[in-house]
Amino acid sequence: MSASSVIKDSAEGSSRSTADHHPAPPPPLSRYESQKRRDWNTFGQYLKNQRPPVSLSQCNCNHVLDFLRYLDQFGKTKVHLHGCVFFGQPDPPAPCTCPLRQAWGSLDALIGRLRAAYEEHGGSQDTNPFGNGAIRVYLREVRECQAKARGIPYKKKKKKKYQIKANKDEAKSSRQAT
Numbered sequence: 001m002s003a004s005s006v007i008k009d010s011a012e013g014s015s016r017s018t019a020d021h022h023p024a025p026p027p028p029l030s031r032y033e034s035q036k037r038r039d040w041n042t043f044g045q046y047l048k049n050q051r052p053p054v055s056l057s058q059c060n061c062n063h064v065l066d067f068l069r070y071l072d073q074f075g076k077t078k079v080h081l082h083g084c085v086f087f088g089q090p091d092p093p094a095p096c097t098c099p100l101r102q103a104w105g106s107l108d109a110l111i112g113r114l115r116a117a118y119e120e121h122g123g124s125q126d127t128n129p130f131g132n133g134a135i136r137v138y139l140r141e142v143r144e145c146q147a148k149a150r151g152i153p154y155k156k157k158k159k160k161k162y163q164i165k166a167n168k169d170e171a172k173s174s175r176q177a178t
Helices: 003-020 031-048 061-074 104-120 133-150 159-177
Strands: none
Touching (some): 031 061, 061 104, 104 133
């Protein structure tokens, strides 16, 4: 076989091999991206199941609040009612008939993912129903209610004092260096 026929065969082979191969599949989605996609699809299905169905362009914060309340039926967090003998006890000694709800942290994370997905699907940040103030108020109320029912108050993290102290320490060390 001559050198020119080897070059010709290898050139034909390379063109043939690229035509036979399919493009590489996209890399697998991260856990966050997969969950965001599932959440977005679930919310879309929820809107379609409304009577009458609601399009995404018609969706507002009231639909989001209704969706969050709807999800409570699938929750796994026991939230004691005010009349329950275990109200305010972090570790109740016996079972009770209080309802199971979605945990505040789960709802908060869900709203974050849906807020991002809305904007990725062409929605404007200004009209994002997941970023509405009413949603933040609802989440705050859920957090406080669940904290009281479990006897575990949520406390704000005090990062600002640490940052101020760190800045003072930096200023002190820079003065000493000069």
